[in-house]
Amino acid sequence: MKEKREEQKQHSKTGLILILTIFFLIVAVAGYCLVRYLVGLQKEGSMIPGLLYAALCAWVTNVIQGAIHEAGHLFFGLISGYTFGFYRVRGFAWIRQEGRIRFRRFSVAGTGGQCLMVPPEFGEKGIPYVLYNMGGILLNLLTAVLAVYACLVLGEKNWYRFIFLVLFAFNGVWMALVSAIPVRGKLVNSDGRNILECVRNKEGMCAFWVQLKIAEYMAKDVRIKDMPEEWFRMTENATIQRAMPGIMAMYSVKRLMDEHRFEEAAEKIEGIEETAHSLSSLQRFLLTTDRVFCELVGSQKEDILESWNNRKNRSLAEKQENQISVMRTQYAYALLKEKNKKKAEKIRKTFETGVRFYPFRAEVQGERELMDLAEQCAEQSDENRALQEPQKCEGI
Secondary structure (H helix, E strand, O other), rough: OHHHHHHHHHHHHHHHHHHHHHHHHHHHHHHHHHHHHHHHHHHOOOHHHHHHHHHHHHHHHHHHHHHHHHHHHHHHHHHHOOOEEEEEEEEEEEEEEEEEEEEEEEOOOOOOOOEEEEEEOOOOOEEEOOOHHHHHHHHHHHHHHHHHHHHHHOOOOHHHHHHHHHHHHHHEEEHHHHHHOOOOOOOOOOOHHHHHHHHHHHHHHHHHHHHHHHHHHHOOOOHHHOOOOOOOOOHHHHHHHHOOOHHHHHHHHHHHHHHHOHHHHHHHHHHHHOOOOOHHHHHHHHHHHHHHHHHHOOOHHHHHHHHHHOHHHHHHHOOOOOOHHHHHHHHHHHHHOOOOOOHHHHHHHHHHHHHEEEEEEEEHHHHHHHHHHHHHHHHHHHHHOOOOOOOOOOOO
């Protein structure tokens, strides 16, 4: 077993070296072609239109390569025994619900796309994970190589076509490289990191499987509180926490929030923030979002509530303003801390408009319950003030 793991690690290193080599070759070729392109524009006296065209090509080819990357996960997932679950490019998503594939609107700031497949059952040997995770990388590299080949065959007769192909190849290799490097992302691990954690031990593979199963059940409109309890007991496993600390920790908190066990959720968040040093700034912010809500409907500790308005959290809240959990806490904050009903009503209206095409209806239901609870707490607070009684929320 140990020899097999060493062999797998060696293959991963070889693959990474190959990807880096291809990347630097493509960068060199792209740089050379861009210089030739700029020199040609200067001679023709069309520098500004040419630069604008190149900038447009850079954006368009990035979007296309993003769609190709997710399609690679889809294709190689299907041939590995997975079934279709969820596919997203930018803010456009397709999800399997009730036996049909439905179109939805959904985006996560800082991510270009996502493809979540339904995994096969976890057996003695775990699940197949290499091709599914490598699928996007392989398809990005394949299309980049084809674009370079097209450049060589077609030549430089049409500079507009040529620069499009060069930037298409560059974006393909760049996306493959970013995905292949084993790092922890803003919300989830990179494809390379997923493979590395699965190679290291069976617990890492199990964490990857649980993540996909939770996504599957969310697509089936199952509330996170109604999902199998053993999945969330797994989050207490130290090895699983190391494998995917951010996403697994967030799921365990989300379950407590969905069960309205706010004191336990607050304690859990504090424990996670103290011990999980590898959390990204976005993961910490989303945990803070839940922590502040717990305090709003609880004892309302001033230092916790004030943290919601510090510069860092305000900046992240603006970037993640379409996240329904962020809107829920903003709504509760406006009602219970700022006592601003008009602002709260505006946030609630934005929430209801935004969730019309939201893919995970059970999650929406849970967030609505929390918003309704905040409203109940606000009404009780008004009654208590009128009676000059201590503030107390009976909804929890």
